[in-house]
Amino acid sequence: MLETVLSLPSFRETFEPAPPSSPPPRGPVAVAILGHGELRRPCATQGMALQLFRGESGAMLEIPNGWLSISLPLSGRVRVRSEQSEWPLEPGRCLVWDRSLFLDAASGGAWLCLCGPEEAWHRACRNARAAAELFPVEDACPPGVAERLAQLAREARGGTENAEHASHLLQMVCLDLHAAQHALRQLLPRCPGRTRRRKRWAMLRLLRVRHAIASGRGARLRMNALAGRISCSSGHLSRVYLHVFGETPADFAFRLRLEHAMALATRTDMAFCDVAESAGFDNQSSFCRAFKKRYGMTPGAARALRAATRGESTVATLAS
Template sequence: MQVFEAQPPTRQRTCRALGHGCAIMCRFPLIGIDHKSGTYMRIEYEQLANSGRVAWNVDGDHPSDLLRVLVGFGRGCVLHGKTTSLPVLIPLRGHVRVSEGGNVQRTLARGELFVAEIGQELQVIGQGAAVWLVLLANPALWRRLIGSSTDVLLPDPVLLPAVHGADREIRRVAVRLVRSVSAEPSNDADAVAAALVFTDLLVDLQSDFEPLVGRCPGRTLSQRRSVFLRLKRVRNYMESEGNVDLGITGFARMANYSPCHFVRAFCAVYGETPHAVLVEQHLRRAHRLVNDTSLTISEIATVAGFEDRCAFARSFKRRFGQTATVVRAYGQGAGRDAA
């Protein structure tokens, strides 16, 4: 177990413009970590605003001792490029659009937390008056942060890609971290404490996957986590917006499995077939569109991925107990009553 402690820093705050617009990076070095090795964790704080653009790897490869804290606010802020570290994204206000690899898109809102996968093309765009926070660290540093409060040594991947619910507690800790590193003068001890508490809460969220990892084939934890990562990529794709039914062959290729092996592993881990999961995601999206848009029911059926409206109507009523028309009418009536 490692001990984290703020060291009296010889601090030099440096700020410079990044990209287009008003993207400002403020660097805060030397926050202590790991007394045994005598190394340090550095924290860099950055602000991205007013349509600013910055790459994930603005300085090349991500150092193993660096925690990068970035806050974006305002319309059109963009983080883009190939991730060279493990990013954790938390919308604090409004909505954030995320594009993974160019073909997987999702919209995140306040109350959600997104763990991305390292080494992929990832673009994050703030919408409207959105405020969002990104924490980036090398897998080695995430592992050391996790190891500071637990004796469990997680094999790769140290964090699994997923969208989690982010309750008020973890959002407040994230804001506390930002305030600690951006204050003048900064509060190193509080920044370290906030980073550790945030990591603990993130580990708690990821612990929901432990039963699923346990169902994966493999003799070691590393092998089982590797299998789960491959299946999770498919599940994440199914849960994204605008997903297309790739068929068993396409999903198996995404997971790097044969079709038969993929179906068998997916059912063993998730307890349902890939087709059932995909239909459920389509129905959930249709339900949101019924309540939040003025699209016709036929248009919603098409957008949600159903080629046959009759099949959509049957599936929708079976899942939600009412037709889409009734659900829309009830929602509109509730809105008028509230007004």
């Protein structure tokens, strides 16, 4: 069974109290701005606050394993690397992570990253459970999170005078992300395990598989390699994944490939043979058949419809 092979999660469901001997930090968050070409490797120190980094174009940040981090682009895409995966973090997305992470704004983008070890999160959060229950996933950035993190950076620079306000902003960021993951928590009863803790461990492992598929984009799915990430057979992984998410890993990968193809077909002028190759199809014919079966129209019709809709929107804007 899946739950029998799961190791301890990289962050616990509840944080342990900070040692009483730790001197209280000036505020809940310390802020640093990283300039072009600067690489920062933060490390834990006794009594430390959470760390909020703003990376400008060319800045790099390497977060230690086991730290909980919240990262989001401010402009442009950010290159992200963790363990065996590397992928672009697009604008409008937010990454909650609990393992080692490397952020690189070499492409000209800028980013914000709030991170720290368990002790720092426990000390800074009024509602530590909201942070502890966050799943490590990439998703659309909830409304207000980017603005609150930017405001948090300004408040944290004020030191002790604004510590209370900074704590409130931090709590709101965690609560917003916690609420955005409500649908995932609703799936916990479907996960294998007799206790909620075991079910959470199972969900964490399934999310690792889900992320590996999503970050692979057009790459061919290798079930044995995915199953190896959580130490189970490919057949067992498919059954559990289907039971929890309502689709197999292969179905999920195929759906993502077609969604990627739809974005390329409607938002770019890329030739359809190149779209097919980018989406991982062997040839344009098989791509067009799958596309039409999924969306009820050919890639050419989808592109024409998008162009017509865009034209109507432009006319309406000029007429108003």
